[in-house]
Amino acid sequence: MRPQRFQDFVIETLTKAPDVQAAEAWQEGVQRPFGVRVVFSSGAQLWVAVMCQMPPGHSWEEPEVPVTGEPPSDVPVPDLYEGGKVSPLRAEAYLAAVLANSGSAEIARTYGYSDGATSTRPTAHPGTGVVFHSGGRGFLLFEYSARAGQERGGRSSELQSAF
Structure with a gap:
C-alpha cells in the first residue's frame, strides 16, 4: 500500500x-508529507x-497492484486508558488491534513496535506497524502528543509518557 492510500x-x-x-x-512539510492526527475520546491527541x-523487488515508479489474502483474525481491543490517560x-x-480488526484483505498482520521489547532493550521510538500480503510494510511512527485541552507547540507536545 502506498503512503497516501x-x-x-x-x-x-x-x-x-x-x-x-x-x-x-x-503533514509537516516535505519531511513528513503523510501523517494522521488522532483525537481520542478523552481529548488527548497523538500525531503519527x-x-x-x-x-x-518493486519500485515506486511501478503502478500499485494490491495483493490480497486472508485478513488477520479479530483480536480483543485492549484498554486505551490507564488512570484516564493514554501511554505510547x-x-x-x-x-494495532483496531487496524487488525479492520477486515482489510491486504493486511497480513499488525504489531506495536514495543512488542517483544524488554527493559534491557526498549523500543527506540514508539509506533505501530502493518505487514501487507504484498510483502510491503506500513509504519505509524508516533511523533507528538498532547493532553486534553493542550495545544501542540513547544516541548510540551513532544511525545509524552502519558497524555
Missing part, C-alpha cells in the same frame, strides 16, 4: 474505532507519521 485507510479505520473522536490528515516500504505503549497495542 495507507494514510486514507488509517483515517477511515480510526474514525470508526471506539475511543477515537477524530482522525484527520496531518505515515510511512511505507515497498515489497521486495497502550496506543501502540490499541492501534
Whole structure:
C-alpha cells in the first residue's frame, strides 16, 4: 500500500474505532508529507507519521497492484486508558488491534513496535506497524502528543509518557 492510500485507510479505520473522536490528515512539510492526527475520546491527541516500504523487488515508479489474502483474525481491543490517560505503549497495542480488526484483505498482520521489547532493550521510538500480503510494510511512527485541552507547540507536545 502506498503512503497516501495507507494514510486514507488509517483515517477511515480510526474514525470508526471506539475511543477515537477524530482522525484527520496531518503533514509537516516535505519531511513528513503523510501523517494522521488522532483525537481520542478523552481529548488527548497523538500525531503519527505515515510511512511505507515497498515489497521486495518493486519500485515506486511501478503502478500499485494490491495483493490480497486472508485478513488477520479479530483480536480483543485492549484498554486505551490507564488512570484516564493514554501511554505510547497502550496506543501502540490499541492501534494495532483496531487496524487488525479492520477486515482489510491486504493486511497480513499488525504489531506495536514495543512488542517483544524488554527493559534491557526498549523500543527506540514508539509506533505501530502493518505487514501487507504484498510483502510491503506500513509504519505509524508516533511523533507528538498532547493532553486534553493542550495545544501542540513547544516541548510540551513532544511525545509524552502519558497524555
